[in-house]
Amino acid sequence: MNIAPLVDVVFLLLLFFMLTSHFVQEPAIKIKLPGSQTAETTTETERTITVTKTGEIYFMDKRVDLENLRVAIRESGIRDESKFLRIKSDKEADVGLLVNVIDEVKLAGVTNFSIVTERR
Numbered sequence: 001m002n003i004a005p006l007v008d009v010v011f012l013l014l015l016f017f018m019l020t021s022h023f024v025q026e027p028a029i030k031i032k033l034p035g036s037q038t039a040e041t042t043t044e045t046e047r048t049i050t051v052t053k054t055g056e057i058y059f060m061d062k063r064v065d066l067e068n069l070r071v072a073i074r075e076s077g078i079r080d081e082s083k084f085l086r087i088k089s090d091k092e093a094d095v096g097l098l099v100n101v102i103d104e105v106k107l108a109g110v111t112n113f114s115i116v117t118e119r120r
Contacts, residue, residue: 034118102115
């Protein structure tokens with residue numbers, strides 16, 4: 001039995017998935033992430049807080065106020081040690097607002113979180 005055609009098909013499928021997965025982008029809110037030379041790439045979809053340059057806060061793609069952020073985090077059940085929270089902030093966003101968001105995350109009991117950056 002000749003398996004050369006089967007190997008060709010498998011390689012073509014592999015090439016197709018590798019090329020199309022590159023075009024998958026994160027939906028929703030447009031922000032410019034700050035650059036970092038030590039940034040690591042992750043492929044998992046995590047729970048995310050997004051801070052825009054206009055001062056809007058989104059938790060899991062839903063707009064929330066800073067006052068209601070802690071309640072939203074607690075209701076989502078992120079406080080479990082195995083779950084992780086990502087904070088994405090526009091590089092032009094107010095640093096004071098970002099610090100307030102981090103405070104709310106900590107006050108909600110989340111210990112596993114990171115600030116997302118983009119590799120330069």
